[in-house]
Amino acid sequence: xxxxxxxxxxxxxxxxxxxxxxxxxxxxxxxxxxxxxxxxxxxxxxxxxxxxxxxxxxxxxxxxxxxxxxxxxxxxxxxxxxxxxxxxxxxxxxxxxxxxxxxxxxxxxxxxxxxxxxxxxxxxxxxxxxxxxxxxxxxxxxxxxxxxxxxxxxxxxxxxxxxxxxxxxxxxxxxxxxxxxxxxxxxxxxxxxxxxxxxxxxxxxxxxxxxxxxxxxxxxxxxxxxxxxxxxxxxxxxxxxxxxxxxxxxxxxxxxxxxxxxxxxxxxxxxxxxxxxxxxxxxxxxxxxxxxxxxxxxxxxxxxxxxxxxxxxxxxxxxxxxxxxxxxxxxxxxxxxxxxxxxxx
Amino acid sequence: xxxxxxxxxxxxxxxxxxxxxxxxxxxxxxxxxxxxxxxxxxxxxxxxxxxxxxxxxxxxxxxxxxxxxxxxxxxxxxxxxxxxxxxxxxxxxxxxxxxxxxxxxxxxxxxxxxxxxxxxxxxxxxxxxxxxxxxxxxxxxxxxxxxxxxxxxxxxxxxxxxxxxxxxxxxxxxxxxxxxxxxxxxxxxxxxxxxxxxxxxxxxxxxxxxxxxxxxxxxxxxxxxxxxxxxxxxxxxxxxxxxxxxxxxxxxxxxxxxxxxxxxxxxxxxxxxxxxxxxxxxxxxxxxxxxxxxxxxxxxxxxxxxxxxxxxxxxxxxxxxxxxxxxxxxxxxxxxxxxxxxxxx
Numbered sequence: 001x002x003x004x005x006x007x008x009x010x011x012x013x014x015x016x017x018x019x020x021x022x023x024x025x026x027x028x029x030x031x032x033x034x035x036x037x038x039x040x041x042x043x044x045x046x047x048x049x050x051x052x053x054x055x056x057x058x059x060x061x062x063x064x065x066x067x068x069x070x071x072x073x074x075x076x077x078x079x080x081x082x083x084x085x086x087x088x089x090x091x092x093x094x095x096x097x098x099x100x101x102x103x104x105x106x107x108x109x110x111x112x113x114x115x116x117x118x119x120x121x122x123x124x125x126x127x128x129x130x131x132x133x134x135x136x137x138x139x140x141x142x143x144x145x146x147x148x149x150x151x152x153x154x155x156x157x158x159x160x161x162x163x164x165x166x167x168x169x170x171x172x173x174x175x176x177x178x179x180x181x182x183x184x185x186x187x188x189x190x191x192x193x194x195x196x197x198x199x200x201x202x203x204x205x206x207x208x209x210x211x212x213x214x215x216x217x218x219x220x221x222x223x224x225x226x227x228x229x230x231x232x233x234x235x236x237x238x239x240x241x242x243x244x245x246x247x248x249x250x251x252x253x254x255x256x257x258x259x260x261x262x263x264x265x266x267x268x269x270x271x272x273x274x275x276x277x278x279x280x281x282x283x284x285x286x287x288x289x290x291x292x293x294x295x296x297x298x299x300x301x302x303x304x305x306x307x308x309x310x311x312x313x314x315x316x317x318x319x320x321x322x323x324x325x326x327x328x329x330x331x332x333x334x335x336x337x338x339x340x341x342x343x344x345x
Numbered sequence: 346x347x348x349x350x351x352x353x354x355x356x357x358x359x360x361x362x363x364x365x366x367x368x369x370x371x372x373x374x375x376x377x378x379x380x381x382x383x384x385x386x387x388x389x390x391x392x393x394x395x396x397x398x399x400x401x402x403x404x405x406x407x408x409x410x411x412x413x414x415x416x417x418x419x420x421x422x423x424x425x426x427x428x429x430x431x432x433x434x435x436x437x438x439x440x441x442x443x444x445x446x447x448x449x450x451x452x453x454x455x456x457x458x459x460x461x462x463x464x465x466x467x468x469x470x471x472x473x474x475x476x477x478x479x480x481x482x483x484x485x486x487x488x489x490x491x492x493x494x495x496x497x498x499x500x501x502x503x504x505x506x507x508x509x510x511x512x513x514x515x516x517x518x519x520x521x522x523x524x525x526x527x528x529x530x531x532x533x534x535x536x537x538x539x540x541x542x543x544x545x546x547x548x549x550x551x552x553x554x555x556x557x558x559x560x561x562x563x564x565x566x567x568x569x570x571x572x573x574x575x576x577x578x579x580x581x582x583x584x585x586x587x588x589x590x591x592x593x594x595x596x597x598x599x600x601x602x603x604x605x606x607x608x609x610x611x612x613x614x615x616x617x618x619x620x621x622x623x624x625x626x627x628x629x630x631x632x633x634x635x636x637x638x639x640x641x642x643x644x645x646x647x648x649x650x651x652x653x654x655x656x657x658x659x660x661x662x663x664x665x666x667x668x669x670x671x672x673x674x675x676x677x678x679x680x681x682x683x684x685x686x687x688x689x690x
Binding site: 160 | 393394395397398449452471472473475476477479480482483484486487489490493495498499502503505506508509510512513514516517
């Protein structure tokens, strides 16, 4: 459906690229050895004498995320030709921060599904999900301290604080149909783009690059995060359920104010506005409401315009790479940010 | 009641010391200027553009905890004559870690009261309590990074991981009447004593003391934490509600396996065991059960024996101070660990 939308509703939609290797898969393949080291560190450092900790953490980590954030740290380091090994621990650190956030997110959302599997809080209880999240978060700090660079510590501890602020901000926008695009961008900049930015920056920092290059990688990461999150929010309405591995409409059910909804609301008729207020504000939903939401998106080209905006971020991200080393990895990073927008899952 | 118990049930109970200044008050008075600096940092660094964050954090911080943990960092630094100022930020950091833990604890316990006031999760919702806890936790790491000492970062990041492990371990012992004293001590060593230990150690580290002195302060802190927590667990059954500022029996209601319960269970008759299994294991409680629990404590001298054990820790803590500078602060620290056991609130 996402594709249908992009074809019917926007200019310049690229051709579908089904059954092809994705840039993320290519990057993961190119960095296979590094990724194996990261996975070994993750497995080793999520251990604890308290059996519930590796059980619960393992459930989420085994659920097979795309590992896109740690891959960014690895790719950034490799782009600059660094292979000293520090990037492995720091990539694990980035994944631990992400996993901790997911655990706490699921508690907040009362989600019972995560990546098509029962979520950790549904299986182990909210208490355990909160506390194991805390453990992984602390563990990530221990890993950073072991690395020993105050620059890296500064980047990642700032990221953690910004993410938490973004999550709190998101709480205040949920179920509020007055939420503006600017507020939405503030939320996703903080809760998603910040960790992508930090993951990329850390790779350049361990490679010892100059401040301009570190900043370029950081900003590329931020645009990648924005593109990735907007696409994620679109996919919640417009993906193939089978490819996505989770059910559609979760954000709708929770009344999350994501970009397509905000765009559909901008020129909404009073009747449409009442629909959104009932569904997202009051959370009074009935059968057929999700389909009606999608019809309203079509009427206002809300999916198409959301993706168009994401494509603008992708373009800016690619622009930022232009003075960095020109090699196969850089090409993959350029493709990745396009893929982040155009993916069907 | 606690006092009644200590009088009736144990040897060597010290005389009551009501209406007197407590050692904690004396320490806070002696370190008044330092504490004002810490409070200013806490207030400043809990700010955020997201209004919910200072609102919620302020609610808890305004609830007026005893600030015992940051006082330990200040006292430890001052004991060694250090007044360079680094201890202020680090004491704030310790309090942020503690506050974050409290916020997550209340979510886990589903508490609706904290220090006699509505708990943050009851007022603001579980979601906000989890996320603001995460924010304070990240903030504490930013403060440590600003301090810039990897030794301090190591101590406090380890403490955070150990605390989280302790909280998870506590989950597995709750409602399990087979919990042993050893498991109980593992839980309180991790969830309480570790932060007291780290708070004390950090004070010695910023004062630039040698490893033996830093270790002595650390171990003193650990014993203080054990004494403090056992007393806390006793007070939940045996305090004056008015002095304690919260209602009695919270641990009982939740089926928390604390030291008095474990001691009462040790030589319990089958009938008594069935009582504990019903109340703590199955959480099937009725009117009069709390009073019956207290009667069983009296029969087995469970409160007296718990406090006796805490007094043993206090003695060890005092012993650890013997090679450290002999000044008024050291005397206060000696008195404090005794007070941690004997306090009525």
